Amino acid sequence: MVMILLVASFVGVCVAVVPPTCDVTVSSFHPDPTNCNQYYSCFQGVATLQTCPDGKYYDSTRTLCDIPANVPCTVGPCSGNTGVAAKAISNICTSYTLCLDENPFNLTCADGTLFDATYGDCVLARDSKCVENPCLAVDPATASPATFYPVLNSCKKYIICDKLNPVERTCVGTTVFSRTVSKCVASTDYVCPPGTV
Numbered sequence: 001m002v003m004i005l006l007v008a009s010f011v012g013v014c015v016a017v018v019p020p021t022c023d024v025t026v027s028s029f030h031p032d033p034t035n036c037n038q039y040y041s042c043f044q045g046v047a048t049l050q051t052c053p054d055g056k057y058y059d060s061t062r063t064l065c066d067i068p069a070n071v072p073c074t075v076g077p078c079s080g081n082t083g084v085a086a087k088a089i090s091n092i093c094t095s096y097t098l099c100l101d102e103n104p105f106n107l108t109c110a111d112g113t114l115f116d117a118t119y120g121d122c123v124l125a126r127d128s129k130c131v132e133n134p135c136l137a138v139d140p141a142t143a144s145p146a147t148f149y150p151v152l153n154s155c156k157k158y159i160i161c162d163k164l165n166p167v168e169r170t171c172v173g174t175t176v177f178s179r180t181v182s183k184c185v186a187s188t189d190y191v192c193p194p195g196t197v
């Protein structure tokens with residue numbers, strides 16, 4: 001854990017998915033460790049990223065593109081990573097994945113902070129551009145437009161769902177959005193979460 005914390009301070013310095021080094025004298029093919037749909041071809045020492053047609057996956061054992069059902073695909077959040085990198089977790093702002101080479105570790109942001117992909121670190125909630133779309137977790141068939149969801153970096157804004165799309169609203173006047181009762185309340189009746197405005 002100490003090691004993770006130490007290297008975490010260097011996050012953002014090096015994020016690298018590098019194409020393979022090609023032998024000048026031999027043509028060859030290499031899987032893209034970050035994407036099963038792609039591979040690199042090496043020709044005269046130059047690596048070119050290629051995409052399998054029709055959503056097929058590249059199979060490095062057979063050196064061909066085939067339908068996904070026939071190709072083992074194990075791409076994780078840290079696949080192809082060298083060194084230290086912080087990666088956002090899809091639709092989650094309160095934690096992130098720290099990659100040490102290809103090994104993932106999920107870390108939780110401290111209270112009042114949210115992950116921000118540009119910084120590659122947890123920042124004060126109000127400074128984070130990370131947005132969680134609560135509507136993706138709601139069944140559109142049963143979703144009620146009358147349900148209000150918090151905007152994680154804000155104490156004034158909230159979200160209503162138009163099917164899967166989040167629509168942002170702002171509490172009027174001096175009212176604030178209470179995550180306790182999921183509606184706008186007088187600012188004297190609710191203590192805003194740390195880091196929000």
Ligand SMILES: *[C@@H]1O[C@H](CO)[C@@H](O)[C@H](O)[C@H]1NC(C)=O
Nearest residue numbers: 089090092096097104105106
């Ligand atoms: C990290 O969190 C994501 C999303 O919750 C999960 O899918 C993944 O398995 C977790 N990875 C680790 C290494 O715990």
